[in-house]
Amino acid sequence: MSRNHIVVKKNLKFITLLLLVAFYTIGCSRYNLPQGSKVIIQKEELAKYNPKNFSKGITSKNKFPNEDELIIKAIFLEEQNDFKASHAYYSKLYDVTHQEEYLLKEVTTAHYAGIASKNLEQLKAYSIKNPTNLQAKRLLLSFYLKEKNFRKAKNIAQLLVTQSTQAVDFELAANPYIFTEEYTTALKYLKKAYSKTYNEDILLKIITIQINYLNHIDDAVQILENHRLEQGCSEKICLQLLGIYAQQRKIEKLIPIYKELYRVTKKEIYIEKIIETYLATNKIDSAISYLENGINNDSLLYSLYMEKKSYLKANKLTQKLIKKTLDPKWYAESAISYYESLSNKNDKVKLKKVVNDFEKAIKFGNKNPVYFNYYGYTLIDKDLNLEKGLKIVKKALEQEPENSYFIDSLAWGYYKLNECKKAYTNMKKVIDIEGLNDKEIVKHWNAINNKCKLKR
DSSP: OTTHHHHHHHHOOOOOHHHHHHHTOGGGGOOOHHHHOOOOOOOOOGGGOOHHHHHTTOOTTTOOTTHHHHHHHHHHHHHTTOHHHHHHHHHHHHHHHOOHHHHHHHHHHHHHHTOOOTTHHHHHHHHHHOTTOHHHHHHHHHHHHHTTOHHHHHHHHHHHHHHOOOHHHHHHHHHHHHHTTOHHHHHHHHHHHHHHHOOHHHHHHHHHIIIIISOOHHHHHHHHHHHHHHHOOOHHHHHHHHHHHHHTTOGGGHHHHHHHHHHHHOOHHHHHHHHHHHHHTTOHHHHHHHHHTTOOOHHHHHHHHHHHTOHHHHHHHHHHHHHHHOOTHHHHHHHHHHHHHOSOTTOHHHHHHHHHHHHHHHHTTOOOHHHHHHHHHHHHHTTSOHHHHHHHHHHHHHHOTTOHHHHHHHHHHHHHTTOHHHHHHHHHHHHHHHTTOSHHHHHHHHHHHHHHTTTO
């Protein structure tokens, strides 16, 4: 108990699959669309604009002083995303000139700045006068949505999708139907937008509606899988799939997605998730094979070797890790894996190597109480050096005085030194904490109780 139970479990600190499910629930894809839907308007390439574009058709007779300067300032601020300040300039330009170019820019920057435009009526008139101007329709639709005038927004949406072939217009057209919970129609437009661009943000909107509002989970899985196979799997798309599969307990489907996530992101967390999932399905050999074939995570591979009781492989790996990391803990792990590999654990010559490795770990600064306990217990149990073993176990207890494994080692040391009262008192503490459900506890309890019952 004092050695194997605590050390082997220490080597595999895996998060349970239940935590995995909690982390990747479908809830991570919820956008609360009707309340928080963002109206998307195509943003012009601002660098293409210059004073001449806006001055087109304006004669020197009707120009006003500093007009070009105001245009430059408006464009600069717009490029800096300071839409409120930019809007002030465009508003002034339109007030003075009544030029339609400035009208569209005034309304657009008002929209981006989240402020009300005073020229909506003029925009409506402009849209009627210029029925093929899509930007005017986009702006009108957006402002109708802000006013919650969904009937008029839908009318504009219908015009947009009949006139435009751009994904942005189909995505925008879906918004009024989302707000009025007409999700089938909204999906039709969003799917059309997605088919034109394969944009992941549009895809996530589709998934949100399918899962959260229509309960079409199989359809959501299908479109996500198609995207993964045809377009590749970005992190956010893969996480959506993981969330669904984890909630459905389809554990076997998680591994290829985790592998793809690691390939795309190179994040170590996904290697750990792969191993967790293999272990959850009792495929430790597959987990080991995955790490042995090109995945650089020797410490995790060492843990698996220890779990599989492949102690010689584990010990060989510690030699590599000692050189690679210069971490003294690997001397301790070398001692442990070598000890566990011994067919005769009472061979004093071979036990000397175990002692030497533990001594190196301590010499080079490792003060992990687990290693202190393992080393001290070995010295005690194998009658190598009882006094030193007890002293080292006490070092472990200085850090974790309530650790029942360490107290068990202490009791066993006192037992070996014939200090019956101390042995019994400490072993009784272990029994009170752990009960008599462990073979090694029972062995120690019976030995101490039988030997010391007349002496305590």
